[in-house]
Amino acid sequence: MSDIQRHLRAAIGFIELGLLEDAVSELESLPPEDRGRSSVLALRVEIYRTAGNWSLMEVVARELWKRHPDEPVYWTNLAWAVRRLGSLVAARYILLEAAERFPGDAMTHFNLACYSCQLGDIEQTKMRVGKAIELDPKFKLLALDDADLEPMWESFKV
Numbered sequence: 001m002s003d004i005q006r007h008l009r010a011a012i013g014f015i016e017l018g019l020l021e022d023a024v025s026e027l028e029s030l031p032p033e034d035r036g037r038s039s040v041l042a043l044r045v046e047i048y049r050t051a052g053n054w055s056l057m058e059v060v061a062r063e064l065w066k067r068h069p070d071e072p073v074y075w076t077n078l079a080w081a082v083r084r085l086g087s088l089v090a091a092r093y094i095l096l097e098a099a100e101r102f103p104g105d106a107m108t109h110f111n112l113a114c115y116s117c118q119l120g121d122i123e124q125t126k127m128r129v130g131k132a133i134e135l136d137p138k139f140k141l142l143a144l145d146d147a148d149l150e151p152m153w154e155s156f157k158v
Helices: 003-016 020-028 038-051 054-067 072-084 088-101 106-118 122-135 138-145 147-155
Strands: none
Touching: 003 020, 003 038, 020 038, 038 054, 038 072, 054 072, 072 088, 072 106, 088 106, 106 122, 106 138, 106 147, 122 138, 122 147
């Protein structure tokens, strides 16, 4: 195992334990030329998401999105940060483009369903939830428990 892999594994362990400062310290102990690697930045996104630091998450997520436009996870991460910074509409636009580029990515459809639901587009929500479940059945349980989808569930009440 390489030195960078050891640092990344240690940082992941700290994140899982909720020791975010230790995770940051672990990444900061890397040589400067390694701190900008995508694998390191991806862990920073997780640290900032866990900490609720949406502005830093957005900066790093946007950099990964630029570097890896063919990876749907980076679109989802960017949309997540943009939404948390207060622009649900902008986040939805990011995911609408992602859904066109990655029609087979269940996470993209699921998150788009959540954003659509929060914007009051219940029909779009139902379609996107259905697509996510079709692509990956695990989203059926997630849909039942996601607070963003409550308006959709309310629409079924008589």
